[in-house]
Amino acid sequence: MDKGVELAASLNRDCRSAEVDRLALERELRGLDEVVFRHIAEHCPHLFAAAPLFVAVSRLEQMRAVIAAVERAVRLPGWASLPALSNLQVLSRALPGNERGEAKGVFMGYDFHLNEDGAHLIEINTNAGGALLNALLLRSQRDAALPGTAVALDNLEQEWVDMFRNEWQLERGDEPLQAIAIVDENPQTQYLYPEFLLAQRMLERAGIVALIAEPAELEERPEGLYCREQKVDLVYNRLTDFALGRYAVLRSAWLNGKAVLTPHPRCYARYADKRNLAALSDAGFMRELGAAEGDIATLRAGIPETRSMQAQEAGQWWAQRKQWFFKPVSGYGSKGAYRGDKLTRRVFEEILQGGYVAQRLAAPGERTVCMDGTEFAALKSDVRCYVYDGQVQLVAARLYQGQTTNFRTRGGGFAQVRIVG
Secondary structure (H helix, E strand, O other), X not given: OOHHHHHHHHHHHOOOOOOOOHHHHHHHHHHHOHHHHHHHHHHOOOOEOOOOEEEEHXXXXXXXXXXXXXXXXXXXXXXXXXXXXXXOHHHXXXXXXXXXXXXXXXXXXXXXXXXXXXXXXXXXXXXXXXXXXXXXXXXXXXXXXOOOEOOEOOOHHHHHHHHHHHHHXXXXXXXXXXXXXXXXXXXXXXXXXXHHHHHHHHHHHOOOEEEEEOHHHEEEEOOEEEEOOEEEOEEEEOOOOOOOOOOHHHHHHHHOOOOEEEOOHHHHHHHOOOHHHHHHOOHHHHHHHOOOHHHHHHHHHHOOOEEEOOHHHHHHHHHHHHHEEEEEOOOOOOOOOEEHHHOOHHHHHHHOOOOEEEEEOOOOEEEEEEEOOOEEEEEEEEEEEEEEOOEEEXXXXXXXXXXXXXXXXXXXXXXXXXXXX
8 A cells, every 4th residue: 555545544534634614614605605605504514524535646646547548438439339329319419510519518527436445436427516515615724724735726716617618619609608597406405506506606707697497497489598588508407317308498409509508418428327337347348449458457447347237147146236336327316326235135126127237346435523522433435526528627525424425424525635645
Protein backbone atom coordinates (compact mmCIF):
# COMPACT_ATOMS: atom_id res chain seq x y z
CA MET A 1 0.00 0.00 0.00
CA ASP A 2 1.45 3.40 -0.98
CA LYS A 3 1.99 6.11 1.62
CA GLY A 4 -0.89 8.25 0.33
CA VAL A 5 -3.35 5.37 0.71
CA GLU A 6 -2.04 4.68 4.22
CA LEU A 7 -2.34 8.36 5.18
CA ALA A 8 -5.88 8.64 3.79
CA ALA A 9 -6.93 5.47 5.65
CA SER A 10 -5.45 6.77 8.89
CA LEU A 11 -7.21 10.12 8.60
CA ASN A 12 -10.51 8.45 7.69
CA ARG A 13 -10.33 6.20 10.75
CA ASP A 14 -9.83 9.18 13.07
CA CYS A 15 -13.13 10.94 13.70
CA ARG A 16 -11.24 14.03 14.94
CA SER A 17 -8.89 14.34 11.95
CA ALA A 18 -11.26 16.97 10.54
CA GLU A 19 -14.84 18.02 11.12
CA VAL A 20 -17.16 20.24 9.12
CA ASP A 21 -17.51 23.77 10.48
CA ARG A 22 -21.32 23.82 10.74
CA LEU A 23 -21.45 27.50 11.65
CA ALA A 24 -19.45 28.42 8.55
CA LEU A 25 -21.74 26.25 6.42
CA GLU A 26 -24.79 27.94 7.91
CA ARG A 27 -23.33 31.40 7.26
CA GLU A 28 -22.61 30.48 3.64
CA LEU A 29 -26.15 29.20 3.15
CA ARG A 30 -27.79 32.20 4.79
CA GLY A 31 -25.60 34.64 2.90
CA LEU A 32 -26.32 33.00 -0.41
CA ASP A 33 -30.04 32.33 -0.13
CA GLU A 34 -32.31 32.38 2.92
CA VAL A 35 -34.96 30.30 1.13
CA VAL A 36 -32.45 27.53 0.40
CA PHE A 37 -31.19 27.66 3.98
CA ARG A 38 -34.68 27.28 5.46
CA HIS A 39 -35.60 24.45 3.12
CA ILE A 40 -32.47 22.48 3.99
CA ALA A 41 -32.93 23.10 7.71
CA GLU A 42 -36.55 21.92 7.62
CA HIS A 43 -36.46 19.11 5.07
CA CYS A 44 -32.88 17.91 4.55
CA PRO A 45 -31.27 17.32 7.96
CA HIS A 46 -28.75 14.82 6.57
CA LEU A 47 -27.75 16.64 3.38
CA PHE A 48 -24.20 17.47 4.50
CA ALA A 49 -21.91 15.03 6.29
CA ALA A 50 -20.14 15.72 9.56
CA ALA A 51 -16.65 15.30 8.10
CA PRO A 52 -14.69 15.33 4.84
CA LEU A 53 -13.38 12.18 3.17
CA PHE A 54 -9.65 11.78 2.57
CA VAL A 55 -8.49 10.25 -0.71
CA ALA A 56 -4.97 9.35 -1.82
CA VAL A 57 -3.42 11.01 -4.87
CA SER A 58 -2.98 7.59 -6.48
CA ARG A 59 -6.71 6.87 -6.16
CA LEU A 60 -7.54 10.23 -7.77
CA GLU A 61 -5.15 9.45 -10.61
CA GLN A 62 -6.81 6.07 -11.14
CA MET A 63 -10.28 7.63 -11.21
CA ARG A 64 -9.14 10.16 -13.79
CA ALA A 65 -7.61 7.38 -15.90
CA VAL A 66 -10.82 5.29 -15.79
CA ILE A 67 -12.93 8.30 -16.77
CA ALA A 68 -10.63 9.09 -19.69
CA ALA A 69 -10.73 5.46 -20.85
CA VAL A 70 -14.54 5.41 -20.73
CA GLU A 71 -14.73 8.67 -22.66
CA ARG A 72 -12.54 7.16 -25.39
CA ALA A 73 -14.52 3.91 -25.39
CA VAL A 74 -17.90 5.53 -26.03
CA ARG A 75 -16.42 7.26 -29.08
CA LEU A 76 -15.38 4.01 -30.73
CA PRO A 77 -17.34 3.36 -33.96
CA GLY A 78 -18.70 0.04 -32.71
CA TRP A 79 -20.08 1.48 -29.47
CA ALA A 80 -23.33 2.38 -31.24
CA SER A 81 -24.03 -1.34 -31.71
CA LEU A 82 -24.64 -1.83 -27.98
CA PRO A 83 -28.26 -2.69 -27.07
CA ALA A 84 -28.81 0.53 -25.19
CA LEU A 85 -27.99 2.60 -28.27
CA SER A 86 -29.32 0.38 -31.01
CA ASN A 87 -32.71 0.35 -29.28
CA LEU A 88 -32.75 4.14 -29.43
CA GLN A 89 -32.83 4.37 -33.20
CA VAL A 90 -36.49 5.38 -32.94
CA LEU A 91 -35.22 8.52 -31.25
CA SER A 92 -33.11 9.59 -34.21
CA ARG A 93 -33.51 13.28 -34.84
CA ALA A 94 -32.38 15.86 -37.35
CA LEU A 95 -30.21 18.42 -35.61
CA PRO A 96 -30.50 22.09 -36.58
CA GLY A 97 -27.12 22.96 -38.04
CA ASN A 98 -26.17 19.29 -37.99
CA GLU A 99 -22.51 20.03 -38.62
CA ARG A 100 -22.35 21.57 -35.15
CA GLY A 101 -23.12 18.34 -33.34
CA GLU A 102 -25.24 17.48 -30.33
CA ALA A 103 -25.35 18.53 -26.68
CA LYS A 104 -22.95 16.45 -24.60
CA GLY A 105 -24.83 16.26 -21.29
CA VAL A 106 -24.27 18.43 -18.21
CA PHE A 107 -23.20 17.12 -14.80
CA MET A 108 -22.10 13.62 -15.72
CA GLY A 109 -21.44 11.66 -12.54
CA TYR A 110 -18.84 8.90 -12.29
CA ASP A 111 -19.37 7.09 -8.96
CA PHE A 112 -16.53 5.10 -7.39
CA HIS A 113 -15.98 2.84 -4.41
CA LEU A 114 -12.47 3.28 -3.03
CA ASN A 115 -10.91 0.49 -1.00
CA GLU A 116 -7.54 -1.18 -0.40
CA ASP A 117 -7.69 -2.74 -3.88
CA GLY A 118 -8.06 0.59 -5.68
CA ALA A 119 -10.80 2.76 -7.20
CA HIS A 120 -13.81 0.91 -8.67
CA LEU A 121 -16.32 2.57 -10.99
CA ILE A 122 -19.71 1.26 -9.91
CA GLU A 123 -22.01 3.56 -11.88
CA ILE A 124 -22.21 6.38 -14.42
CA ASN A 125 -25.06 8.90 -14.11
CA THR A 126 -26.12 11.40 -16.75
CA ASN A 127 -28.08 13.74 -14.47
CA ALA A 128 -26.00 13.40 -11.32
CA GLY A 129 -27.22 15.59 -8.48
CA GLY A 130 -25.30 17.50 -5.88
CA ALA A 131 -22.68 19.48 -7.79
CA LEU A 132 -23.91 22.92 -6.73
CA LEU A 133 -24.49 21.78 -3.16
CA ASN A 134 -20.98 20.37 -2.96
CA ALA A 135 -19.54 23.59 -4.37
CA LEU A 136 -21.39 25.50 -1.64
CA LEU A 137 -19.98 23.13 1.00
CA LEU A 138 -16.50 23.61 -0.42
CA ARG A 139 -16.78 27.42 -0.31
CA SER A 140 -18.07 27.37 3.26
CA GLN A 141 -14.99 25.49 4.49
CA ARG A 142 -12.38 27.53 2.62
CA ASP A 143 -10.99 29.04 5.83
CA ALA A 144 -10.81 25.73 7.71
CA ALA A 145 -7.35 24.28 8.35
CA LEU A 146 -7.96 20.89 6.75
CA PRO A 147 -5.33 18.37 5.65
CA GLY A 148 -4.95 17.90 1.91
CA THR A 149 -6.46 19.78 -1.02
CA ALA A 150 -9.87 19.87 -2.67
CA VAL A 151 -10.47 18.83 -6.28
CA ALA A 152 -12.41 21.54 -8.09
CA LEU A 153 -11.90 23.82 -11.05
CA ASP A 154 -11.38 27.48 -10.31
CA ASN A 155 -14.53 29.63 -10.49
CA LEU A 156 -16.95 26.73 -10.70
CA GLU A 157 -20.01 28.94 -11.18
CA GLN A 158 -18.58 30.45 -14.35
CA GLU A 159 -17.53 26.99 -15.53
CA TRP A 160 -21.08 25.74 -15.11
CA VAL A 161 -22.71 28.74 -16.79
CA ASP A 162 -20.28 28.31 -19.70
CA MET A 163 -21.18 24.59 -19.77
CA PHE A 164 -24.86 25.33 -20.29
CA ARG A 165 -24.02 27.94 -22.92
CA ASN A 166 -21.78 25.43 -24.70
CA GLU A 167 -24.61 22.87 -24.76
CA TRP A 168 -26.77 25.49 -26.46
CA GLN A 169 -24.07 26.56 -28.92
CA LEU A 170 -23.33 22.99 -29.96
CA GLU A 171 -26.83 22.82 -31.46
CA ARG A 172 -27.69 26.47 -32.09
CA GLY A 173 -24.41 28.18 -32.85
CA ASP A 174 -24.26 31.90 -32.06
CA GLU A 175 -27.94 32.38 -31.21
CA PRO A 176 -28.23 33.85 -27.69
CA LEU A 177 -29.29 31.54 -24.87
CA GLN A 178 -32.09 33.39 -23.13
CA ALA A 179 -34.20 30.93 -21.10
CA ILE A 180 -33.68 27.57 -19.38
CA ALA A 181 -36.26 25.30 -17.74
CA ILE A 182 -35.05 23.05 -14.91
CA VAL A 183 -37.48 20.13 -15.22
CA ASP A 184 -38.38 17.32 -12.84
CA GLU A 185 -41.49 15.58 -11.55
CA ASN A 186 -43.01 17.61 -8.69
CA PRO A 187 -39.73 19.51 -8.23
CA GLN A 188 -40.61 21.08 -4.90
CA THR A 189 -40.98 17.61 -3.33
CA GLN A 190 -37.61 16.34 -4.59
CA TYR A 191 -34.96 15.87 -1.93
CA LEU A 192 -32.47 17.89 -3.99
CA TYR A 193 -34.92 20.74 -4.63
CA PRO A 194 -32.44 23.13 -2.91
CA GLU A 195 -30.04 22.42 -5.77
CA PHE A 196 -32.70 23.41 -8.31
CA LEU A 197 -32.97 26.73 -6.48
CA LEU A 198 -29.19 27.16 -6.52
CA ALA A 199 -29.08 26.43 -10.26
CA GLN A 200 -31.89 28.91 -10.86
CA ARG A 201 -30.09 31.65 -8.93
CA MET A 202 -26.79 30.90 -10.71
CA LEU A 203 -28.35 31.16 -14.16
CA GLU A 204 -30.25 34.32 -13.27
CA ARG A 205 -27.02 35.97 -12.11
CA ALA A 206 -25.68 35.23 -15.59
CA GLY A 207 -28.64 37.00 -17.19
CA ILE A 208 -30.51 33.83 -18.21
CA VAL A 209 -34.19 33.36 -17.37
CA ALA A 210 -34.48 30.16 -15.32
CA LEU A 211 -37.75 28.40 -14.50
CA ILE A 212 -38.18 25.39 -12.21
CA ALA A 213 -41.01 23.36 -13.71
CA GLU A 214 -42.62 19.97 -14.06
CA PRO A 215 -43.20 18.32 -17.45
CA ALA A 216 -46.94 19.09 -17.45
CA GLU A 217 -46.11 22.81 -17.59
CA LEU A 218 -44.34 22.45 -20.95
CA GLU A 219 -46.17 23.20 -24.19
CA GLU A 220 -44.88 22.59 -27.71
CA ARG A 221 -45.87 25.26 -30.22
CA PRO A 222 -44.89 25.73 -33.87
CA GLU A 223 -42.34 28.34 -32.87
CA GLY A 224 -40.80 26.40 -30.00
CA LEU A 225 -41.21 25.00 -26.47
CA TYR A 226 -42.99 27.13 -23.87
CA CYS A 227 -43.37 27.10 -20.11
CA ARG A 228 -45.82 29.54 -18.46
CA GLU A 229 -45.82 31.63 -21.64
CA GLN A 230 -42.03 31.86 -21.59
CA LYS A 231 -40.27 30.47 -24.66
CA VAL A 232 -37.68 27.95 -23.43
CA ASP A 233 -34.41 27.53 -25.30
CA LEU A 234 -32.84 24.75 -23.24
CA VAL A 235 -34.19 22.17 -20.80
CA TYR A 236 -31.96 21.06 -17.93
CA ASN A 237 -33.34 17.55 -17.60
CA ARG A 238 -33.53 16.09 -14.07
CA LEU A 239 -36.13 13.47 -14.97
CA THR A 240 -35.43 9.79 -14.36
CA ASP A 241 -37.49 8.46 -17.27
CA PHE A 242 -34.39 8.56 -19.41
CA ALA A 243 -36.08 7.73 -22.73
CA LEU A 244 -38.87 10.29 -22.04
CA GLY A 245 -41.51 7.61 -22.53
CA ARG A 246 -43.92 9.32 -20.11
CA TYR A 247 -43.32 12.86 -21.35
CA ALA A 248 -44.76 13.21 -24.84
CA VAL A 249 -44.37 16.98 -25.09
CA LEU A 250 -40.72 17.05 -24.04
CA ARG A 251 -39.92 14.02 -26.17
CA SER A 252 -41.55 15.58 -29.23
CA ALA A 253 -39.89 18.96 -28.67
CA TRP A 254 -36.48 17.28 -28.48
CA LEU A 255 -37.06 15.10 -31.54
CA ASN A 256 -38.34 18.06 -33.53
CA GLY A 257 -35.50 20.35 -32.51
CA LYS A 258 -37.80 22.78 -30.71
CA ALA A 259 -35.50 22.90 -27.68
CA VAL A 260 -32.05 21.75 -26.64
CA LEU A 261 -32.24 19.02 -23.99
CA THR A 262 -29.40 18.21 -21.61
CA PRO A 263 -28.83 15.45 -20.71
CA HIS A 264 -30.86 13.72 -23.44
CA PRO A 265 -31.84 10.09 -24.12
CA ARG A 266 -28.88 9.33 -26.37
CA CYS A 267 -26.48 10.66 -23.76
CA TYR A 268 -28.00 8.33 -21.17
CA ALA A 269 -27.84 5.34 -23.54
CA ARG A 270 -24.24 6.11 -24.50
CA TYR A 271 -22.96 6.33 -20.93
CA ALA A 272 -25.33 5.36 -18.14
CA ASP A 273 -27.30 2.28 -19.19
CA LYS A 274 -26.02 -0.39 -16.78
CA ARG A 275 -25.42 -2.84 -19.63
CA ASN A 276 -22.61 -0.56 -20.78
CA LEU A 277 -20.63 -1.50 -17.67
CA ALA A 278 -20.78 -5.13 -18.83
CA ALA A 279 -19.27 -4.07 -22.15
CA LEU A 280 -16.60 -1.87 -20.55
CA SER A 281 -15.48 -4.61 -18.16
CA ASP A 282 -15.31 -7.26 -20.93
CA ALA A 283 -11.76 -7.19 -22.29
CA GLY A 284 -12.60 -9.41 -25.27
CA PHE A 285 -15.51 -7.25 -26.37
CA MET A 286 -13.53 -4.02 -25.96
CA ARG A 287 -10.73 -5.55 -28.02
CA GLU A 288 -13.25 -6.35 -30.78
CA LEU A 289 -14.34 -2.72 -30.74
CA GLY A 290 -10.76 -1.62 -31.28
CA ALA A 291 -10.00 -0.17 -27.86
CA ALA A 292 -6.34 0.43 -27.04
CA GLU A 293 -4.72 -2.22 -24.84
CA GLY A 294 -3.83 0.41 -22.25
CA ASP A 295 -7.48 1.45 -21.98
CA ILE A 296 -8.61 -2.18 -21.73
CA ALA A 297 -6.24 -2.72 -18.80
CA THR A 298 -7.41 0.48 -17.11
CA LEU A 299 -11.06 -0.48 -17.49
CA ARG A 300 -10.53 -4.04 -16.24
CA ALA A 301 -8.71 -2.78 -13.16
CA GLY A 302 -11.17 0.05 -12.49
CA ILE A 303 -14.59 -1.45 -13.26
CA PRO A 304 -15.90 -4.48 -11.32
CA GLU A 305 -16.92 -7.34 -13.58
CA THR A 306 -20.50 -6.70 -14.71
CA ARG A 307 -22.73 -9.20 -16.50
CA SER A 308 -26.23 -9.22 -17.94
CA MET A 309 -28.37 -11.81 -16.21
CA GLN A 310 -30.01 -14.70 -18.01
CA ALA A 311 -32.90 -16.69 -16.50
CA GLN A 312 -31.38 -20.01 -17.63
CA GLU A 313 -28.43 -19.31 -15.32
CA ALA A 314 -30.63 -19.04 -12.23
CA GLY A 315 -28.89 -21.81 -10.32
CA GLN A 316 -25.46 -20.33 -10.87
CA TRP A 317 -26.56 -16.82 -9.86
CA TRP A 318 -28.26 -18.01 -6.69
CA ALA A 319 -25.24 -20.06 -5.63
CA GLN A 320 -22.88 -17.10 -6.20
CA ARG A 321 -25.22 -14.30 -5.13
CA LYS A 322 -23.13 -13.16 -2.15
CA GLN A 323 -20.35 -12.12 -4.53
CA TRP A 324 -22.57 -9.80 -6.57
CA PHE A 325 -24.65 -6.64 -6.46
CA PHE A 326 -27.81 -6.71 -8.59
CA LYS A 327 -28.95 -3.55 -10.41
CA PRO A 328 -31.83 -2.76 -12.76
CA VAL A 329 -30.62 -1.80 -16.23
CA SER A 330 -32.44 1.53 -16.24
CA GLY A 331 -32.43 2.14 -12.49
CA TYR A 332 -31.44 5.31 -10.69
CA GLY A 333 -30.76 6.44 -7.14
CA SER A 334 -30.19 2.82 -6.02
CA LYS A 335 -33.88 2.01 -6.55
CA GLY A 336 -34.39 -1.71 -7.06
CA ALA A 337 -30.73 -2.51 -6.36
CA TYR A 338 -29.83 -5.39 -4.03
CA ARG A 339 -26.75 -6.81 -2.39
CA GLY A 340 -26.66 -10.53 -3.06
CA ASP A 341 -26.22 -11.46 0.59
CA LYS A 342 -29.46 -9.58 1.40
CA LEU A 343 -31.46 -11.15 -1.41
CA THR A 344 -34.61 -13.18 -0.74
CA ARG A 345 -35.85 -15.94 -3.01
CA ARG A 346 -38.91 -13.87 -3.92
CA VAL A 347 -36.87 -10.86 -5.02
CA PHE A 348 -34.40 -13.10 -6.81
CA GLU A 349 -37.20 -14.62 -8.89
CA GLU A 350 -38.37 -11.11 -9.80
CA ILE A 351 -34.86 -10.14 -10.87
CA LEU A 352 -34.69 -13.17 -13.17
CA GLN A 353 -37.66 -11.86 -15.14
CA GLY A 354 -35.24 -9.55 -16.94
CA GLY A 355 -33.83 -6.06 -16.97
CA TYR A 356 -31.03 -6.61 -14.43
CA VAL A 357 -27.25 -6.76 -14.44
CA ALA A 358 -25.02 -8.28 -11.79
CA GLN A 359 -21.88 -6.40 -10.72
CA ARG A 360 -19.17 -8.08 -8.69
CA LEU A 361 -19.06 -6.57 -5.21
CA ALA A 362 -16.51 -3.81 -4.66
CA ALA A 363 -16.55 -2.74 -1.04
CA PRO A 364 -17.16 0.96 -0.36
CA GLY A 365 -14.68 3.00 1.60
CA GLU A 366 -15.18 3.94 5.24
CA ARG A 367 -15.06 7.16 7.22
CA THR A 368 -15.38 7.50 10.98
CA VAL A 369 -17.28 10.62 12.05
CA CYS A 370 -17.80 12.29 15.41
CA MET A 371 -21.22 13.48 16.54
CA ASP A 372 -22.06 15.59 19.58
CA GLY A 373 -18.37 15.74 20.43
CA THR A 374 -18.08 12.22 21.79
CA GLU A 375 -20.15 9.71 19.79
CA PHE A 376 -18.66 8.30 16.63
CA ALA A 377 -19.84 6.10 13.80
CA ALA A 378 -18.12 4.24 10.96
CA LEU A 379 -19.91 5.25 7.76
CA LYS A 380 -19.55 3.89 4.24
CA SER A 381 -18.40 6.22 1.48
CA ASP A 382 -18.52 6.59 -2.26
CA VAL A 383 -16.83 9.22 -4.40
CA ARG A 384 -18.52 11.11 -7.24
CA CYS A 385 -16.58 12.85 -10.00
CA TYR A 386 -18.62 15.52 -11.76
CA VAL A 387 -17.54 15.54 -15.39
CA TYR A 388 -18.35 17.56 -18.50
CA ASP A 389 -17.00 16.64 -21.93
CA GLY A 390 -14.36 14.45 -20.31
CA GLN A 391 -13.11 17.10 -17.86
CA VAL A 392 -13.39 16.50 -14.12
CA GLN A 393 -14.92 19.67 -12.66
CA LEU A 394 -15.39 18.65 -9.02
CA VAL A 395 -14.86 15.59 -6.83
CA ALA A 396 -17.09 15.00 -3.81
CA ALA A 397 -18.21 12.10 -1.62
CA ARG A 398 -21.30 10.72 0.07
CA LEU A 399 -21.24 9.13 3.53
CA TYR A 400 -23.99 6.72 4.55
CA GLN A 401 -25.08 3.56 6.32
CA GLY A 402 -27.05 0.73 4.74
CA GLN A 403 -26.86 -0.95 1.33
CA THR A 404 -26.70 2.28 -0.68
CA THR A 405 -26.45 6.05 -0.33
CA ASN A 406 -29.67 7.38 1.14
CA PHE A 407 -29.26 10.80 2.89
CA ARG A 408 -30.97 9.33 5.95
CA THR A 409 -27.85 8.68 8.03
CA ARG A 410 -26.99 10.78 11.03
CA GLY A 411 -23.56 12.27 10.34
CA GLY A 412 -23.84 11.32 6.66
CA GLY A 413 -24.58 13.18 3.43
CA PHE A 414 -22.45 15.03 0.90
CA ALA A 415 -18.83 15.34 2.02
CA GLN A 416 -15.88 17.32 0.77
CA VAL A 417 -13.05 15.23 -0.70
CA ARG A 418 -9.50 16.11 0.39
CA ILE A 419 -6.55 14.67 -1.53
CA VAL A 420 -3.52 13.61 0.49
CA GLY A 421 -0.20 11.86 -0.07
